[in-house]
Amino acid sequence: MKYGIFLPNGSNGYILSKATSLYEPTFEHNKQITVEAEDLGFNMVLSMMKYRGFGGETGYWDSCLESFTLMAGLAAETKTIDLFPSVTLLAHHPAIVARMVATIDDISDGRCGLNVVTGWNKPEYTQMGMWKSDDYYDQRYQLARDYVSVLKELWTKGYCTYQNDSFNLEDCACFPLPKHQPMIVAAGQSPAGMRFVAEVGDRNFVMASETNLPGKVRELKAIASEFDREVGTFACIQIVSAETDREAEAITSKIIEEADKGAIARVIASATLDTNPAGSSEQMKTGLTRPPAEGNIAFMGMPVIYGSHQRVAEKLDRVAEEADIDGVMLCFTDYLKGIRDFGDHVMPHLSSASVSAVPASAARVPA
Secondary structure (H helix, E strand, O other), X not given: OEEEXXXXXXXXXXXXXXXXXXXXXOHHHHHHHHHHHHHHOOOEEEOOOOOOOOEXXXXXXXXXXXXXXXXXXXXXXXXXXXEEOEEEOOOOOHHHHHHHHHHHHHHHOOOEOEEEEOOOOHHHHHOOOOOOOOOHHHHHHHHHHHHHHHHHHHHHHOEEEEEOOOOEEEEEEOOOOOOOOOOEEEOOOOHHHHHHHHHHOOEEEEOOOOOOHHHHHHXXXXXXXXXXXXXXXXXXXXXXXXXXXXXXXXXXXXXXXOEOHHHHHHHHHHHHOOOOOOOHHHHHHOHHHOOHHXXXXXXXXXXXXXXXXXXXXXXXXXXXHHHOOOEEEEEEOOHHHHHHHHHHHHHHHOOOOOOOOOOOOOOOOOO
């Protein structure tokens, strides 16, 4: 099992609620989280990208640190943890992204990958005049395939000629080459998204309940086998860990009770525009009706594992064993405290952990 973290580079992290502390994203906060995660032996961190937030009382994601710039800064502050910036396909040409990844790869000595985001949130791109048309909902994974093809050719050869409806590159150059072939990851939730990741990606991030997750893992493996490839599945999970089950349940319930319904309404409105069935946007549309374990929208649609520290470890072990996942991508309601509690109190109980917790007395990054 590998462990990763979705960094809170958007305002308020991944919680759409007034029940937690509201904050603006800063480099210092994300640096402290990443260094702490590295010290604990986490394998990767990933920063998302959002060009327009969802407002509401909490100003959810109204501020967002630019993903590549952030990861370049973190590359210089870390030594072992893998770094994944996110590219939104409509906003950046692949030849520019290939060079940005190669630069971060150099800064980090070969630790940079790339999260490919096709993008279903139309208002992000209409404000910049970048939305092609609503046909994009159905065409975006073909664009993504072309995009990744250009990236990989530039990363391996340094030159690329690629001409079709998506791109027109004529002997396009990109040097220096990265030290290794950067890993491609994505959140392929829908059948079309999973097929894209199975065909060209290395890891797939899935928001699925404990009941549905094993089926997603099997489906991805079956599709990947068609291309004679092996692709890992990482479960996206929100962690609410406390001294007791009752305390954790109370925190979880309060987050749902005080959900930012204005921001949630905007998330659902954007998700409803997506014509791609059974994807990440579909997970959003069910809103506040889902139990936390199945991905309540107050937790950005991610399943929540909550309980005492030992209970959280037991649940993570069960998910890992029954779903046969390759890793998890974690979010926390309070990131620094959450990661430290995870390292000190949850990881010692994890039989599936590929990392070991540092002692509670170890030196800590100041909060």
